[in-house]
Amino acid sequence: MEITPTTVSAAHRSHWLTLRNMATCLTAILAMPLFLIMASLLQPFSDTWQHLSDTLLTEYVINTSLLVFGVGIGTLLLGVSSAWLSALCEFPGRKLLSWALLLPMAMPAYIIAYTYSGIFDSFGILQILIRSTFGWEYGDYYFPQIRSLGGAICMLTLVLYPYVYLLARVAFSGQSLTTFESSRNLGRGPWNSFFCVSLPLARPAIIAGLSLALMETLADYGAVSYFGVNTFTTGIFRTWQGLGELLTAAQLCAFLLVFVLSLILFERESRKRLRYYQNFAHAKTKLIPLKKWHAASVIILLSFPIIMGFLLPATQLTLWAINYWQKVEKVDFFHLLLNSITLAIAASVICLVFALFLSFIKRRFGGHRELVQTEVVKLGYAVPGTVIAVGIMLPAGWLDQKINELSVLWIDDTLGLIFSGTLGILLFAYLARFLSISLQAIESGMSTIKPHLDESALSLGASPSHLLSRIHLPILRPSLFTALLLVFVEVLKELPITLILRPFNFNTLAIRTYELASEEQLMDAALPALSIVAIGLVPVLLITRIIIQDKN
């Protein structure tokens, strides 16, 4: 929607335009790694492509599609059902389950993969127990292979459904129950009302959550490579690190991006004409009371993902961590904690600020330019962290070279590396990858604010900052905290970017976990892994409280 002269003065308009251009510049800088990747398509295709298409390419495509499909179905089933039940039904333990459902989010995918492997593979506790109880040998009984495509789908679903759950829940709690009840009063059954009223209304939020989960799935390397599932992402790594072909790897990644982009466009096209605005019922919403048996089955249903995605692996990790406790260097461990927390806080705040800015600009102008900008920024999350890191490292290094060449020319001295290997570049890379998350969270919140609110405010002479701070922010409160939480937890778990771009002598919990786990010292990795989960708990607790408070 363009700003018309009747709503703002000419002076106002020029400030709006400055803001608008700032947003474009920001996007351009952030999208640099993406441009580099896409530009690789302009380069000649090497012989490696012939080799890939003769051997592995089909497998990459099939596995990636199946993985995305499986995780998509899984996260939708778990995420949407648990969000709706916990947001709109009343049963004992509702509040506890509501936040506990977020717990698996703090579990890095490769850690849950290692842990499940330790429990379920042929020499895991479970199969040993089966063999000793029945006196069987391996092969006398059927047991599904945990390290397989199916296993990978299960693992990723268990740690990624919280994205769908969290965003959908915010949307469902925003829906006044009256909408649902009107539908029921008008003669629709509960299922029918759910599918025809509640679900479509929450669609932008659910899609936002789903696309985060699927982008993370596409970018996952640790879990799938451990499970021996060859996907596009493992292919990118293999092409770069094994075959030493960075260009071909970038081209593979570019095709991955095209795939993601077409999915996004397809979804957007299919809901082009739909608008979802809500009246926010500020009165305490009434919940649907559940009868005894219904309540019991709901509790069992909601406990399932919590047990499988959190309690089971966390218990196993705790058992391992207890064994390792004596070996920990306490001082060192404190540094790891501090580094991880500070990075996570800094990144989540920065991402939030930029996401607010971009989505606000998009809301005010809503032109093609803004649409393209936000979609481009969102793509960052679908790119494997390593690729983003390399995509930022290369231009930063180039810039450093040029600056030093100039400084030698002018002041006859070198300045050293200004960008490469600093915390600043690390935070910038986080921004390039995780801005997508805060943006999704905030946009899905903004989409429920009726545009007439903005128009009234503007016609009464409100400035952009007033509009944002007085009108949008209070309504967006739950979305803001959701955005903070999601990025915080993501950065806490983040591995490849930190690994590649960090400065000297700087380690985080995720790095320590990875280093120990990749040397196959899983027991030793348990304590840092568990700490990631524990720290992730704190914001989960705080923020669910805020979201619940807002509701009441």
Place this chain on the structure above:
Amino acid sequence: MRIITVLNQLVKRTMKSIWIFLSFLCTMNSAYGMGYNSDTFDEELNIYSARKEALIKPLLDQFSKKTGTKINLITGTGDSLIARLKSEGIYSPADLLLTVDAGRLYRAQRAGLFQPMISKALSENIPPHLRSIDDQWFGLSIRARVIVYSRERVTPDQLATYEALADPRWRKKICVRSSSNIYNQSLVAGMLTSKGIEFTSAWLEGLVKNFARNPSGGDRDQIKAVAAGECDIALVNSYYLAGMLSSGDPVEATAASKVALFWPDQNQQGTHINITGVGITKSSSNPGLATNLIVFLTSDESQKWYAQVNNEFPLREDIELNDILKSWGAYKASQVNVSELGRQNVAAIKAMDRAGWK
């Protein structure tokens, strides 16, 4: 104009909070760096290491203490460290690049990242086949890829060579991890070097048919699969077996006790080995000190540490091994120069792809 002042304030406030975070990060970072070791240092060495911190830092700390050199460390995967070195160019702060395989050293050398270092001490400490021909990089420890077999179902006289693993008698009996693993790649590269592409391709075809399952997991997982009865033999690096034998986890220790180690190719050219190694970067501002560190890492004292603590094999045979390594007996290692493993790496991967080794 009001809007501009409001906006200004907004931007200022945001920037201020970001700066507070950043400066907090920086102070914390430098405090961390300095507080780590309160001694004052005369000189510094910067290391990019593909070796995990836990497996190198104890030795670096010893060197620090001995020489008063401050050592700064970044760990990562070999290829990302090489990419970082390349992008930082001649201004890179790194003095040394440590990797855990010869292939990466070869790749860094090809990219022109190393400077040659002729040193008598190094030539004495490191056998010629474990360093590059033109003294650009140097082996630090040896990693052997061995056969592990089930004590219940296999006798050692059924085993002989890597080649024999393609024999149909082992149909669906072999466990090994993915072909993305560098040690599998260099095993195949070694075969390519000695036997050529046709022989190796045929061998791979047979080997892949003998896989008991889709390759997945790590080396320890292959050992566990043998213990569980999922397969009869596995190809693994020996230090994983040693790590499991001395593990505090009863599950791992039990699994390891059910298998035994076999040295392949003892009557041929010897068991396949790879190295962890190091090179001095072209950008290094203190190659002399960097050389001293390498000499230290290859000294008797450090070599003993690899064999005692890390379960890896030292560069020289006169170094004392720990009890587990001793119990495996002496073995004959391949004398092929490890550069060849790097040279044949890409060809090896392509051959594995064609054979369907996932």
